[in-house]
Amino acid sequence: MNRYETRIPFFLMWKYLLRGNKWTLFLIIFLMAIAFINLVFVASLFNGIIRGTEDQIINTYTGHFMITPKTGSDYIENVSTVIEKILTLPEVKGVAPEMQVSGSLEYNKIKGTWPILAIDPDKEKTVTNVSEKMISGEYLNEDDTDKIIIGRQISGGEGVENDAFSFKEAKVGEKVLLNLGQLEKEFTIKGIFYTKFINTDERAFITEKAWQALSPSDNKATAILVRLSEKDGQEAIEKIKALGIDENFITWEDASGLMQSVTGSFLSINFLLTLVGELIAAITIFIVIYIDITAKRKQIGILRAIGIKPYLIRVSYVIQISIYSVAGVLLGTALFFGILVPYFNHFPFSLPIGDARLIVNPADYIIRLETIILVAIGAGLIPAFMVTRMKILDAIWGRN
C-alpha cells in the first residue's frame, strides 16, 4: 500500500455520487430512510404506550406514590399531621388523602360495586388530573355533600365496551343510590369523567364532607397520594420515613401490577420486532446494493484490469454505502420528526390504557442508527467482495 492509492476510494466514491444515476441514489437513500423509520417507529410506539401508561397511572390513579396503612391497621391516623409533615419536603408538589368507601351504587335498578373514594377535591387536584378530564358536568366542590362524579366505565354510553357492566348511559343530574349496607343515601351525578385509563374510569368520587356526614371518622384515610417534582420517588419515601411516618409506601410502579407485566411483554415484543426489522432491513439493503454493484460489475472488472487494487474498490463501495446510510438516517429522522411525530401527537393511537404517542428514547435511537449503518455496510460489503473476487473477464463480461 502506498500513500497515493488511499485517495482512490474517495475519488471514485465522490465521482460516483456526483455523476451516478440520481434516481438510483435517491431510491437507495429513501430505502435506507424507510428501513430506519421502521426500526425507530416500532420502538417509539412501544415507548409511547409504556410512557403513556405510566403517566396515566401517575396522573389519574396513584400520584408518584401512595401511603397506605401500616400492616394490621385499616386507616392512616392523624392524616392532617402526616400531610403537614410530607409538605415540608421541597420535592413534594401535592398531597391528597383518600378514603375507600365500601358500598355499592344503584341507578335505574342497575346495581353494581365499583371503587368509591371520598376525597378533598382541592387537594386531589394537586395530585391527579381527574378534574381536567370531565366530559360532562363539573368536578366536585369541597362543600358538595350530595353530589357524586363517576367514571365513564360506570356511566356507560357510546364507546364503552359492549360487555362492560355499567349504568347504560347515566347522565349528569340523574340520581344514584349509594348503599352502605345499613345506610343508604341518594347522590346526584354532578359530572362524568373520562381519563382513558380504564382503572380510573371505573371509579366514583364523593367529597370528604359527604362521607363525614354518612360515617363520621376523625382525621383518617385509607390512602394518601403524593405527587413529586420528579418521577423517581424512592428518595422522597426515605425522607418521609425519616420524618417518623411508619406507614406502608406503594410507588406507582408497585401499583401498576398487571401493567408492569404488559410493559415487560411490550419490551419483549419490541426486541423481537426490532430483530425482525433489522433482518428485513439487512436483506432489502443487501438486494438493492447487490443489484447496484452487479450493474457496475463491468466497471469493477475494468478497474481491476487497469491495475486498481480490489480492496480499494471495496473501500470505495463501503464509503459510498456509509454515505447512503448516513443520508438515509438523516432523511428518516427528518421524516420521522417532521411528519410522523407531529401527526401522532395530533392523532394518537387510542388504547384502553390511554393515548399512545411516539416517544423516542435517545439511547434506542442511537442504537438503531448505528444498527442501520452497520447493517448497510455489511449488506454492501458482501456483494462488493463477491464482485471483486470474480475473475476479471467474468466481471467484465457479466458472467457468474
Next chain:
Amino acid sequence: MAGKTLIKVKNIFRTYKLGEIKVPALNDISLEINQGDFLIITGRNGSGKSTLLRQLALVDRPNSGEIYFEEKEVTKMHSNDRRNLRLTRLGYIFQEYALIAELSALENVMLPAMMLEPIKKCRPRAELLLKKMGLQNKMNNLPSQLSGGEQQKVAIARSLINDPEVLFADEPTANLDTFAAKDVLQIFKKLNQDEKHTIVMVTHEKEEEVFANRLIKLEDGKIV
C-alpha cells in the same frame, strides 16, 4: 533489428467452459515478443486471438503452459504481483473502450497514475497525452459526451499514462468508422516508431496488417 525478448510464451493451453461443454480456445501456443515489435495477431472470429492477447496482458491465466515477462514466469505469479505488472509495465486497450462512465476523459486517463504518484504530477502528463490524441478541448467531457473514436483515444491515453513497455490492443478499431480507425492506427504506428513502445494488437481487418512488423495468424487456437 529485433530487440531483446520481452515476452516468451511456452506451450500454453486455454479452455473455456460453456455450460457442460469445454471449448478449447488456445492449443499449445508458443511465441516470443521482442522489444519494439508491432505484432498483429490475426485470425477468424473464434480463432483464439483475443484469448491469447488476454493471456499475454495478464488479464486471464492459461490452463497450462508458461508465460515469461522479462524472463520472469508470470502465469503462476500472485494476482497482486500480476496486477502490479498490469499497472506499471503493461497497457491494455479494450475493443469497447471500457472507460469509467462517471469519470471525465482526463480523470479516466489519470486514474491508473493516481495509484502511484500525486495528482499534481500525473495531471500534466494526462493532459499532455490527451493533447497528443487531439482531445485538448474535450478533457472534461464524460465518455457519454465523446464519439467512439474519441473514447478509444482516451482509452489509449489511459493505457499510456504509466509509460508501459508493452501496449495490448484488442480489436481497437472494431467499433470505429474508417476515418477514426485510421486515426487510431496512426497513433499506434507513432507510438511504436517514435516512442518505441512494443505493441501487440488483435485485428481481423486485412488492411491493418500493414502497420505491423510481425504478424501471426491463429486458426482453431493454433498459430499457423
